[in-house]
Amino acid sequence: MKTEKKQDHISVSAVVVTWNSIRDIEFCLNSLLTQTVKLKTILIIDNASQDGTPDLIRQKFPTVELEERENNEGFARGNNIGFAKSDTNWILTLNPDACISPDFVSVLLEAAESNPKMGMIGGKLLRVNDLDAGSNGTHKSKIIDSTGIEIFKSRRVRDRGMGEEDHGQYDSDERVFGICAGAALYKREMLRDVAISGEIFPERFFAYYEDADLAWRAWRRGWEAWFIPKAVGWHRRGGSSTGSRYSRELTHRNRLWMITRNEPLSQTLSNFPTFILHEILMFLRMLRFPYLFQASFKAFSGWAGSVQERMKLMDTSSDSPPFKSGIGFEAGKIKQSVANSLSKFSG
Incomplete structure (x- = not known):
């Protein structure tokens, strides 16, 4: 009961950047709308989709705020637009080809209560071929997509545990280098602290490595990133140009x-x-x-x-x-x- 009272004073918004995301967006948004912690706003930044994504959102999700851009301005800028429009304590970024369990946000907020240095938090992302399999619970994937971002001495970064079979090897709360922006909860105070010339994600990156760059800046400023395995999500990782x-x-x-x-x-x-x-x-x-x-x-x-x-x-x-x-x-x-x-x- 004490946790619920604390969370009542915390506001959370969600930002989803879409680009030709009609295949997955319904499952993504339904997972946000069914969170046990009510989200103040769900903001969609659409990067000039040509597959009817905006029309579907307007038709089936009238309570969701939609902003359509004239051109594909990139994942980094799209999220920055969402960050600027959000006035909440915490901001959740979620890929359109990902969905999260109903208690995902609640679990992460509960973890954040014990450590004011937590600037970004994430859960265990599992790989699925179709989002409905994850969101409906009809298929429990055993393949890990991400348990946080790790960085090597070579300065190469990757999603920790990606491709491994999940047998509990990452089932402990753990401080990590960073969190995959595909499903990350960011503290607004941290985002403001590490912004460079008003930019949170470096917009000239367009896409890729923007979350690792943010993680490194946050580390330099004394913020912490934490992985909380009790919060679970699913990622199809097919709604982008990965591997191209x-x-x-x-x-x-x-x-x-x-x-x-x-x-x-x-x-x-x-x-x-x-x-x-x-x-x-x-x-x-x-x-x-x-x-x-x-x-x-x-x-x-x-x-x-x-x-x-x-x-x-x-x-x-x-x-x-x-x-x-x-x-x-x-x-x-x-x-x-x-x-x-x-x-x-x-x-």
Whole structure:
């Protein structure tokens, strides 16, 4: 009963950025509307969908606030628009190809009560082929999508546990580097604290790595990210361009920008061998995907802007992010890339 009274004084809004999301959006919005904690607003930022997504939302979800953009302005800017329109203590970001359990927000808020430094919180995301399977409980996936974001000494980031079978190995509350923006609860105070020139997610990233960049800035400012496994969601991870040439280009470019914006030189030097190992891997990958050279050029051409952005955020934390070694993983990837590159040029 004490928890319920505290949560009565906490306001939460949700932001969903859509782009041709008609396949999933009903399940996503239904999961938001059935939360045990009433959301003050549910805001949809539609990035010029051409598949009827806005019409479906207007027809079936009249209480949801919809803003239609004339062009696809990207995941980062779409969420920033939603952040700016939200006046609540907490803001939930949810991908249109994801849905969450009815107590998802309540569980995360309860965890946040014990630690004022929590700036972002997330739950256990499981992989499903269809959102109705997760939202209706007809299929309980055992494949993990994300249990938070982890960062390696190579400065590569990934969703922790992705692709693993869930057998309870991540069933403890745990501080992590960051939270996947596909289903993340952000403290408004934290978002304001780490914004650079009014931007929370870096809009020139467009998509990918924006949540990792935010996590790194939050860490630098002394905020904490926590994974709470009792909160469960489902992610189809098929409603975007994941795995496409375009997504690879953005991922490659944005990783370099993220490092430039956040990396102290002392940390680069202390982890130099692992960092170089990863760059060898990336070079071999570029031989396999030559268009990544263009992505590198775009990253370097925007280097000055990244340096300027870096100087606008002052550190308050003396702790380094929880870099993982990942040497065995990186070496395995290099071996695989060498084999792929050799087969390409020999065949």
